[in-house]
Amino acid sequence: MxxxxxxxxxxxxxxxxxxxxxxxxxxxxxxxxxxxxxxxxxxxxxxxxxxxxxxxxxxxxxxxxxxxxxxxxxxxxxxxxxxxxxxxxxxxxxxxxxxxxxxxxxxxxxxxxxxxxxxxxxxxxxxxxxxxxxxxxxxxxxxxxxxxxxxxxxxxxxxxxxxxxxxxxxxxxxxxxxxxxxxxxxxxxxxxxxxxxPRVSELCALLESARAHVGAALANELSIFAAHLGVDVWEAVEAASTTPFGHAAAAPSPAIQDSCLPLDVAYLPWGIRRGVGRGFRLIEAANDVNAHMPAHVVDRLGLALNRRCRSIRGSRILLLGLSPVEVAKTLCRLGARVRAADPQAEDFVVPAGVEMVEPDAAEMARADAVVVLGGQDCYDYDLVQRASRFVFDTRGRCRGPNVERL
CATH class of the missing domain: 3.40.50.720 (NAD(P)-binding Rossmann-like Domain)
Structure with a gap:
């Protein structure tokens, strides 16, 4: 048997x-x-x-x-x-x-x-x-x-x-x-x-998580500076990834793809304090940068809408992806009419005020802004670019005159 x-x-x-x-x-x-x-x-x-x-x-x-x-x-x-x-x-x-x-x-x-x-x-x-x-x-x-x-x-x-x-x-x-x-x-x-x-194996897991977390924090902070400098950070990321040595690719994102990562890497500062009596400054700095990305996404979206003579309050916003949920919660609190499409919605508690919809062309066309928030491949990004009046893309999936990327 x-x-x-x-x-x-x-x-x-x-x-x-x-x-x-x-x-x-x-x-x-x-x-x-x-x-x-x-x-x-x-x-x-x-x-x-x-x-x-x-x-x-x-x-x-x-x-x-x-x-x-x-x-x-x-x-x-x-x-x-x-x-x-x-x-x-x-x-x-x-x-x-x-x-x-x-x-x-x-x-x-x-x-x-x-x-x-x-x-x-x-x-x-x-x-x-x-x-x-x-x-x-x-x-x-x-x-x-x-x-x-x-x-x-x-x-x-x-x-x-x-x-x-x-x-x-x-x-x-x-x-x-x-x-x-x-x-x-x-x-x-x-x-x-x-x-x-097992101690080596456990530390190996935390090391891999921490490396991804720190890389994401670097890319996220670069994206903030690049926006002020008028530079497309995604173009820089793509160019940097062509080097054959010494580069681990990382791109900006509103949330780490693996939802456990921010929690996993918190073990390292905790364990260092417990065993050595000092903080793990690099991880703590990365945690701080990544924790502020949902707020930065909302700020950037607000500026983009202002340039189109609209405000977040009263705008119809379609989120492609619910993670991080802080984005949806903040938009609702600011008075937006928020719709969301996410095939993994059952893994989240859908925030009050958010209506779950199908990501079809009609829904995209009705939105004042379509926000590519999740990194899933289940969305038709060509359709997103064609059907939407304005796309704010936090994942670098869309290109076009109606697209602004994080």
Whole structure:
């Protein structure tokens, strides 16, 4: 019989992993506390970027995938991957969701089984927090089962790098655990990258998040200066990306594509203060720059409307994308009539005053401004440029005389 894998969390990290594991021959239970999400998944409706209806239908057709909200369905697992995120609350990591996930699967942990933490966490989380919970809930000692950490790696909207062809950093709390974790991911990905401990793996995840966050902050601050200097920052970004050395491409955006990033990188300043007693100034500065981008987007939109003899108050504004929701909330507060189109709207709490619509040509033509806010590829950007009177593009997707870019 095929080995049983339990993936706790069926969001953007857990669902693609579950689908890839089904392809590799595992029997997979996608465990998620959100019963509405479970119902959607079992009805064949994917609810995470990177997984289409075809992939989900194939997983169901194999007879080796089912989503569940019942922890008892984890019984008898060979491998369990915890994708529960660790958020920041009141300036410190909130380990509640991760602790709940570990506690739910602990009673079903058997000798020889493997548990892997994929969610970003500060160094020490796997060994100091997850391991004791698993031991207490299962009655086993740490030597009876395998435990490790492996960072979740994904770039939303990037069709080239998927789970299967992206190198996977793997770790274990001991040599046997490292072998078990490496063997598991070796069946799913083309290349594994073993490191000496979960602490190294956890810090690797934070380093990758921090690098993306700092790069975005640099591009965002450049975009602010470039607007005052009359320079198209997007042209500069595209030109800089042609260098074959020493350049990591980053572009301005109102929000980091991966919604976990600002939270993930907050672990670093917290962990440095906790362990060393000083701040992490570079990350804190990047956090400050990126946190002010939604307000900057609204300011730029207001100036653009003023040049067209309009104000935000009373204008009909269509948002293509709801993230960051601070933009929609601010526009509503300033008196705009806000419409929004977002295929992932169920992942957000739609702000009061925002009407969800379809992004068709008629809706675009009625808007005083169409704001390209999200970075999804589901929008027809040629149609956006043709049908709209004015486009304010924060993602560099549109060009034309009626387009102003962030």
């Amino acid at each position: 095929a080995e049983k894998l339990v993936v706790v969390g069926q969001g953007p990290a857990g669902l693609p992993l579950a689908m890839r594991a089904v392809e590799a021959g595992f029997r997979v239970v996608g465990l998620d506390e959100d019963e509405w999400r479970v119902k959607r998944l079992n009805a064949g409706e994917p609810c995470a970027e990177g997984v289409g209806a075809g992939a989900l239908a194939a997983a169901h057709a194999s007879g080796r995938y089912a989503a569940s909200a019942d922890a008892a369905d984890a019984s008898g697992f060979d491998v369990c991957v915890l994708t529960s995120p660790v958020r920041m609350r009141n300036g410190a990591p909130d380990l509640g969701p991760l602790g709940s996930a570990a506690g739910r699967i602990a009673p079903f942990l058997r000798p020889g089984a493997t548990v892997v933490l994929e969610g970003a966490a500060y160094p020490g989380t796997t060994e100091e927090f997850v391991r004791p919970l698993l031991e207490q809930g299962s009655g086993l000692s740490g030597d009876d089962f395998h435990l490790g950490h492996s960072p979740h790696r994904a770039e939303p909207g990037n069709p080239r790098w998927r789970l299967g062809n992206t190198p996977k950093v793997v770790s274990g709390v001991d040599a046997a655990s490292l072998r078990a974790v490496t063997d598991f991911y070796g069946r799913l990905v083309r290349e594994t990258v073993p490191v000496s401990s």
